[in-house]
Amino acid sequence: MRIPVDRSSAQAVYLQIRDRIRRLIESGALQPGEQLPSIRSLAESTKVNKLTVIEAYSVLEADGLVHARQGAGYFVSQPSIISPQSTSHFAPPQKVILAEQQGKSFSDFYIASVSAQQHEGMINLGIGFPIASGLEDLQRIARRAMKQVGSTLFNYDLPHGQLTLRQQIARLLVQRGLEVTPENLIVTNGSKQALSLAIYYYVQPGDWVIVESPTYHGILQILSNLNARVIGIPMTAEGMNLELLEQYLHTYRPKLIYTVSTLHNPTGVTTSQTHRASLLRLAERYECMVLEDNAYEGLNFEPVPPPIKALDQHDLVTYIGTFSKTLMPGIRVGYMVVTGQHYQPLVERKLLHDYHVSTVSQAIVSEYLASGHYRRHIAHLLSKHQQSRNAMLRALEHYFPAEASWTVPNGGIFLWVQLPSNLCMPTLCQEALLHNVLVADGTWFFPDLQGYNAMRLSFSHEPEAIEQSISVLGRLIKQALQRS
């Protein structure tokens, strides 16, 4: 195969190769199961660098059009068996939750989930991080990074993070539609620290804060610790219910709206451009700060709109991101984008907590970004996650009762399953645990720790483990429904 490339074109050469192969697949000239030319032979025939071909194949893999077989090369994939959009029936009850005091359950859940990882044979559908891969790459990249930082390891560093890393993150965000400069960025110990810093800065004890209901349980822990009062605005398939949001902004005058606009934890919903603009307009009208947590950025299978922060003209939005979900949680590198008068006070608070993020971790992330390995790693991850998500959707269709419904996320790690109200969730989760399957009980994600019957399932596993665990859960749910 010889692919004509136009070196004077504004389009990168690897994208030209991708487009050409995609057209060959879509037209049927390349059939499912057919092998693509080896990286070396395509690089030679097209007169490009091998890395360019690897990039093109990685993007095709991320798009689900081809897949790699260990040691054998790349092959054209079968068209997806499931048309995912057709199976999403997410229509939960629209009940606002007011919680003046919350339980302290996040720690219990977190520790149970981390301990379960050490448990031989346990399939942990409660986890919130990507499929582990690329350990050898990490070792190689870490060695290179250590050489480069050298003696700076023996010094203290800037509280807002190394300039090179901030420049690289700024470039990454510009590609995602958010124009920022390194001077707007603060590097933090994971995004959890960024969330804590922001909440303790913007919110006082007793203030009302709006969250999506359900929401990321880590934020509920922080708000509870601060004695903030929480309004849980129900999620719809399009995001937070904006009509109810306006009513509660008007009546309660909250200080802050916390939102996960892309690949929401726990439902996996991504909001549209219109929803983002409307949410920001409401925040402006009621002079309410917005904390936009984009922990799953980069894990989308299809393009997503630019963040809410990209629309922010009045420094109302603080944006938070992390490398935990794309690289690894253990590296503990997150960041926040803060514009205007709030930047300096937040840097001072960061300094108060821990001087700065580990120089080693910053250097490793920086090397991932500089070497282009980050992009390749994500492409690989997306292809694995897409297969796993589809495996979970197929298993749910097959094993779960008709009364259950679930979201169909366009990426990320989770989907959210709504279950009949006559099930006893703690009993079900306990029974699942006895069968070596750990699930996240939906109650953890509601501000009053109740909400409706649901569970968050992580598809960040190999398809075989997904099939096995979902068949166990399906059987247990059906048995429980028969008993009730």
Ligand SMILES: Cc1ncc(COP(=O)(O)O)c(C=O)c1O
């Ligand atoms: C929505 C959301 N925000 C923030 C975090 C915290 O991630 P980290 O501190 O590892 O960056 C998580 C982790 O699960 C999350 O799901």
